[in-house]
Amino acid sequence: MLVTVEDIxxxxxxxxxxxxxxxxxxQxxxxxxxxxxxxxxxLLNVNGTLHGGVHATMLDTILGMVTRSVTKAKVVxxxxxxxxxxxxxxxEIFAEAKVLQEGHKLAFTEGEIKDTKGxxxxKGIGTFKLIRDERK
Incomplete structure (x- = not known):
């Protein structure tokens, strides 16, 4: 079954x-x-600022999302x-990312989080294992 961007x-x-x-x-x-x-x-830490784990979660999420949008594969x-x-x-904060390099088994992606003023x-960079359906 072909996976579409809308499915993802x-x-x-x-x-x-x-x-x-x-x-x-x-988008x-x-x-x-x-x-x-x-x-x-x-979502705030004891200092009253956004917890670092939220930054990491947002980056991990956006990196995985953009990797899946390009590869149409599940990623880890x-x-x-x-x-x-x-x-x-x-x-409010916003995150965007782009795939730097895609191989058959791995993808390398970078992204950033910005506030409303830009x-x-x-910033984050991630490596993702691609879980492809080899039966196609």
């Missing part, structure tokens, strides 16, 4: 974890995915590196 989008939009965190898909096309997060109080994160560049305590909050 629907999988994310109905995923309980995706919904629990509060992510919203703004979902092959190679071009944008998600948004409204920063809520329950094998490595994620996050660079925390600025703190934020409220408002300031970069965090």
């Amino acid at each position: 989008r629907k999988r994310f939009e109905s995923n309980p974890f995706f919904l629990h965190i509060g992510f919203e898909i703004i 979902f096309e092959e190679g071009k995915v944008t998600i948004k997060l409204n920063i809520e109080e329950y 994160t094998t490595n994620l590196t996050v660079h925390y560049l600025a703190s934020i305590s409220g408002g 300031n970069t909050i965090a």
Whole structure:
């Protein structure tokens, strides 16, 4: 069965974890995915800023989404590196990513999180194992 970009989008939009965190898909096309997060109080750390785990989760999510949009394969994160560049305590943040290189078994992807003014909050790079259906 051929997997479409719309199939992949629907999988994310109905995923309980995706919904629990509060992510919203703004754009979902092959190679071009944008998600948004409204920063809520329950996402803040003891310093009153967005918890680093939320940055990592958002980056892991956007990297996986864009990788799936390009490869049409299920993916598993094998490595994620996050660079925390600025703190934020409220408002909205947006994440985008792009696939740097795609092989048959691995893909390398980079992304970033920005605030509404365009300031970069965090950057990340990930390596993804591609789980392809070899029966095609």
